[in-house]
Amino acid sequence: MPTGLQILDTKDAPIPVSDAVREAAQQQGIGALIESFVLVTKVRSLTQNKDAEKVSVHAFEHGLVREAHASQPEVFRWDGIETVNQSVTHQYRNSAYYESMFYYKLRRRDGLELEIRGEYKDPKHTRFRDSALKSKRTHCAELGEVMSRRIASEQLADAKAALARGERLTFADVVISTEGVHSRKHGTVPWGQIRDVKVSNGVVQFQKEGKFLSLSSTPVGKIPNVILLLDLTDALREAS
The missing domain is CATH 2.30.29 (PH-domain like)
Incomplete structure (x- = not known):
């Protein structure tokens, strides 16, 4: 079909x-x-x-x-x-x-x-x-x-439970855990240093201390469950 x-x-x-x-x-x-x-x-x-x-x-x-x-x-x-x-x-x-x-x-x-x-x-x-x-x-x-x-x-709920167990969740090239956002270029960026996460110009942008980090280059349409990703980043930032 x-x-x-x-x-x-x-x-x-x-x-x-x-x-x-x-x-x-x-x-x-x-x-x-x-x-x-x-x-x-x-x-x-x-x-x-x-x-x-x-x-x-x-x-x-x-x-x-x-x-x-x-x-x-x-x-x-x-x-x-x-x-x-x-x-x-x-x-x-x-x-x-x-x-x-x-x-x-x-x-x-x-x-x-x-x-x-x-x-x-x-x-x-x-x-x-x-x-x-x-x-x-x-x-x-x-x-x-x-x-x-x-x-x-x-x-x-299931995603939060997985994070609480210490798992890392992957959304295309975005990897998150309770510690922060993980990338090859920047290593682990703790949630306490991330001021904002939003979709802009077709990609997910992470703001750290007034500047946006290139933690993701994947077009938002190719990131599975991007709304879940944004909900989780909001919750993790608030909890940090």
């Missing part, structure tokens, strides 16, 4: 929810339906019909359900996600805001993946910040942020 999917803006057209999706959601206990989206594969073969290239994704309170043509629904519970990768980039033309692009990839503990990507107009960067005329793509981007935070909250 293709995993690279582009969100399709269906305007106000209702998206049907099959009995199979409702049954799968009920069996997995993922709560009430919030919103549904239609995705299309990036590449369509000449022999592939229009129904086959479409995938429905239904967002529930505690997870997502993916349903492709002639396939059984697949459930992605928030508490069953091993990693989530995400990125949102804002594009400008002649110094004026043009559009935003989002990307989310979920990976279950059994290795099954779901990718969602698309372009949208971010209300925070336009003149119509309070407009109710948001597209499906805008709703999907906003839901993606909520989804990432829900997944991070599910992972937080």
Whole structure:
């Protein structure tokens, strides 16, 4: 099954929810339906019909359900996600805001993946910040942020327990422990010396005494569970 999917803006057209999706959601206990989206594969073969290239994704309170043509629904519970990768980039033309692009990839503990990507107009960067005329793509981007935070909250307790046992946690090229942040270039930087951690210019930046250290060069979209990383760094800095 293709995993690279582009969100399709269906305007106000209702998206049907099959009995199979409702049954799968009920069996997995993922709560009430919030919103549904239609995705299309990036590449369509000449022999592939229009129904086959479409995938429905239904967002529930505690997870997502993916349903492709002639396939059984697949459930992605928030508490069953091993990693989530995400990125949102804002594009400008002649110094004026043009559009935003989002990307989310979920990976279950059994290795099954779901990718969602698309372009949208971010209300925070336009003149119509309070407009109710948001597209499906805008709703999907906003839901993606909520989804990432829900997944991070599910992972937080286990991650803190691992740190308390003395383990080091790795997020791409970022390695953390209760002692601090570890890197080949700077060694171990204690949490007491780190003033701030934030995402800026597409990377995670660590500020030490007024200057930013190059502890990570990995694009944020390639760092798994970056929201969890930020939550943990905040907790460790506060505890230092």
